[in-house]
Amino acid sequence: MSKSPNESSLVGAVSAQVREAPGGRLTRRVILRRGAAIGVSAPLLAAAISRAPRAAARQETPNALSGEPVVIGAPYNLTGALASLDNPARDGSQLAVDELNAGGGILGRPVELRIYDGKSDVTTVTNIVRQLVEEDQVSALVGLTDTSYVLAAAQVAQDNGVPYLDVGGTAPIITSVGDYVFMIPFGDNVQASVAAEFAQEQGWSTCALLLNEGMDYTKFLAQYFADRFDDDDIGGEIVSTLNYGMGDTDFSGQLTEFKNLAPQPDVLFISAGPDEIGTIVAQARAAGLTMPILGGDGYDTPLLTELGGPAANGVFFTTHQGIYGDDPAGQQFTAAFQEKTGQAPNSVFAALGYDGVRLMADAINRAGALDGDKVRDALAATQGYAGATGQISYEEGSRIPSKSVAIVEVRDLKPTLLKVVVPKTVAPA
Amino acid sequence: MEALPTTDGRLDGERGERPGETALRATGVGRSFRGLHALTDYGLELRRGEILGVIGPNGAGKTTLFNVITGFVPATAGRIALGERDITGLPPDRIASLGVARTFQNIRLFGRMSVLDNVKTAQQLNRRAGFWETLVTAPTFVRKERELDSRAMGHLESLGLGRFQSALAASLPYGSQRKLEIARALATEPRILLLDEPAAGMNAQETAELTEFIREIHGRFGLTVVVVEHDMSLIMRLCQRIQVLNYGRVIAEGTPAEIRTNRTVIEAYLGTE
């Protein structure tokens, strides 16, 4: 993973000069203080030691593969607000690369995943994607889980003709950036429609809605759900809509207000991300809200039951098929992940990150070349690819996969697959 | 000594004042801080061209008086007029632009500005540059700035500070800082100069020099001066009239000779020393 010297010339040289300027002045006392600085960095040293073995394993290249590695760029927000979503996705992508290297590689060549941290900052994300595309000349891009960041990255990929698989951004608008941009997850409109139709089946006709206006995912999901739930053929009614803020951890204000609705709604649709939902569920039950809670794939993490505890029972959500039930691809992924990391995948994003790399590898192999146009065409032609998150096919002209949606209920603290469905009507993207 | 760029003749003509007229009139001025009366029923008829001394024990309200006149602390009672103009309640920068300048008990210079810029900042009070002519560096701006430069330089040199012009104000020796503060106050081209303990921290020799300096600028700029001071030698040598404050009230007023022999003053003030 070394940079050749000439590559780092501009930025490196300038930075080096700049760095020397203060250095000359920081003299004797620096040495005294430097010891202190080590104190600050102790946690990261600890982390370094614990992560080292994984890095070593990555560097082994199986003998069977030969030639220059195929480099796949992986922009992820590994620090900052999005860290808890993107880190599992990165782990999934890394697992896929390890498996590829242990198997046939891509086009018989070893595979390298080049991961850069976008720091949950849009400008940094475009920087790293440009660096991956234009500096490191990666053959394809896989990564990112939130639409705002995906949109910025996708634009760079499109402009440079590099195929890009969006790992977690579920807003259908993503693919409007251009023909090199494909999604791994289904669109929010699909799962929201499934959820709305499921609510009708259960006879839930009034609903209170909680969402985070500040997050794409939750906002879109809620909006699509409300649109479909209102449709004449369902005839549901949203009786209250409340909002919470990015990074909020205390929802008691909103939940108390729901509690005081009279009559109580049949169901709560809580459009929340994985970070919040366990907390919200626990606080909702604590506030005396006993009705079923319904939501999307953001619920699909162990955090739901870890944080929610018994409160998580009676929670329903739509999610990616694969990990649940007896889908072989999903089971295989779960086992492999367990073996590699010592724990079960703790987020659906791990599976999405895994599928992203696997599908990209599959498309490159089908294209038979690293050429961007050919890979794009191969991706577009994907039919019935068995991913860990379900069957992926791109229909003519669409780069959002037609995927079936799983409906899961938490029973006895275990997510239990109810059924796998395709929505009757999809709310327009 | 070369001709000064700032002469008061112009002011006399423009403002239509004659020596002996009332320069500043305070009537019934009071100021209280949370019920504490720092200044009560204060009255003053400051005659144009005189040097008035204000003395009194610590906490007698001398600095409060200056703060009230210059607008830093609004009066809670009474009126203050500058000539015919009522300045009660005006903000300090307005009062400064109407011709009242002051120095401070603890020197307040613009420490990280050069000596020249300290003076220019004060001098520009009467010579505003337009925003756009500044931004595009119009010839008019260049001319104004040159003029400001040479006036300020002349001013500094006439006060014996010329050689420090590009030093930072904070780096000057103490005595020169005092002088610079006075020079800066003069650069606003005031009619009335308020000096708050100008001799604080000086030895007898320096105080004598300062007394001369004040007397000189008083004559040269045709100023009206009010000086608050603890140092009696300065007050007695300099002032034509003295007001004595105690507990925020004027307890005596008169010529140095009168004050020296005033029983009330001796009891209230000199007796305590």
Add this chain to the structure above:
Amino acid sequence: MASVPSVRPGATASRHRGAVPALAAVALALTLLAVFLAYADASFNGYRLQIVTLVAINATIAVALTLTSGFTGVFSLGQIGFLAIGAYVGALLNLAPQWKSEMFLPGLPGWLAAFDTTGWHPQVALLFACLVGGIVAATVATLVGMPLMRLSGHYVAVATMGFLIIVHSVANNWSGVTRGARGLSQIPSYTNVWAAYGCALVAIYAAWRLRVSPYGRAMIASRENLIAARAVGVNVHRSRMIAFVVGAFLTGAAGPLLAHQIGSVAPSAYYFTTTFNVVIMVVLGGMGSISGAVLGAAIMTLAPEYLRGVEDGMDLGPLSFGALFGLSQIILAIAFILVMIFRPQGFFGDRELGLGLLRRRGPRQDGDEAEVTPTLAPGLDVGPGDGASR
């Protein structure tokens, strides 16, 4: 009376005599910059070109903040709010009409939705957006500044931070116009190095002209001693307002540059992370120094790029370190703490990089008070016609 300060004889005269070589130096520097930009424009890939461009955009913002906060001592944490305003204005003006349609932005007024710059020359559209962005930001700054600039110290910091949070909140929630957290994308990439550096030079020039004018002296005086400044007739509120509004204009003008460079605008890009980044640029360079702000911007733009390689994992002898994402932030933070401990006034303090600085650098005194020694008088006290500082 202790030490008599050393004095440069005939300083005024030498200032005016120095004008010609100073102008020549500025001309030379501009030529070198132009040559470098031409070279970069022709041969750099998009990544490097973006970094070069971002240096200029960040320099513009940092210089504007130097004007707003460094000169006046009024510490604003709201600068990025103006950047956001400029960026959204630029995006809304120059988005292609199909992206402004009812479907995407239902809350947009009809005339703005119909406003079509796609036929314009890109650079004209960009310039137009910068001007409008700057004007809107300056207008908002006038309204916000009227009350806020009466506060001082930490209270301004908190109040301007409140302004930032309000802007963020509006950007996040006013979905009909801003598309909320999703942000606006598909913004055409109009920004090039010439526009970015042109804007930066305008900002530097404006800040410098104000600095060496009565306005600048009033600002610095009110920073150095608020009470003394008022006593010599400085209208502190007015001079703060000028600094605040001009700073907002320059920042607002940089907004469209950033939007047209990144291609998307989202609230998360204009919040605390960016704010602190810019503040660090200014403090690192020296609050009150224009050239310090430029240097700070360059360091804070380039350093993270340079440090990215460090996060990838490394081998230290027998030890092999895995990827350590977050390491670059830690390194930068520790570096910043060290700078603050050993040089709290930043690299330049109040001074400017210029011929004067090089010529006048005296023996360094111990401690951090070096800048108050007369031998290190700031190269700022330049009179008219002196181009020594840039």
Add this chain to the structure above:
Amino acid sequence: MSASEFGQQFVNALGLGSIYALVAIGLAMVFGILRLINFAHGEVLMLGAFAAYYFAAAGLPFLVVVLLAVLTTVAIGLLMERVAYRGIRGAPDVALLLTSLAVSIALQNGALLAFDAQPKPFPTPAAIQEQLTVGGIQISVTNLVTVGVALLLMALLTLFVTRTRLGTAMRATAENAMAAQLMGINLSTVIVAAFAIGSALAAVAGILWGARVGRIEPLMGFIPVLKAFVATVIGGFGSIPGAVVGAYLLGFGEIYLVALLPGELSGYRDAFVFAALIVILLFRPQGILGSSEPEKI
């Protein structure tokens, strides 16, 4: 708003305000003495919560866990003071503020590397996860415990600063550091005490926050410290009673704003809170309990 809803929200706000208060006290104490707005205080809170998490995982009884977490954060607070802040005492306000921010960033990212980004479920003892129903009002025991603990600690703190030598020295230093030093008060002792007490309170706040929210994560410190910062401003910088009042006002403001605003506007909650803050600053720039002594001229 119905009476029962009002009551429920009241308890809620009281709990939230109590946590803000515990954080704000630490901020105000350090600010009063050093003029330092210690943004890294939020990371002390975070590390206290994580310390509690790991000590609880070791199977220790909860009270021991709390005690150990407090000791851990006190050590961290003192280390922070020694390493980062001692070298910049007396530096300009901005330099102090940004240094604390840098410390905050370093600790945040260090924690991200050491603990992983995934939120961890906080091991709140089952006893305080209960719900009580009193007169039709649902009250969570966590809230009651939070309020109780906060009030107890504030009472102890009041005793400390009014009845002990060190406490008096701290107040004197906050009032006038120069005079206090002239009277023989050792500045370093006072600073160390302020950091120690602040960090101890932060650990408790971290644990209470963990119990309230149910999970902990490396980035959890920023929001409480931001809110506490606002609280200290509302109350008057450097004033401990002011910080407490500000914290409760903020707690109530937030909770009731969410309850009162129509749904489509509740996203603007922060905008309303901060607009209110700005208005308060304009009318009472010195804060609610801050003293308005004019600068001595």
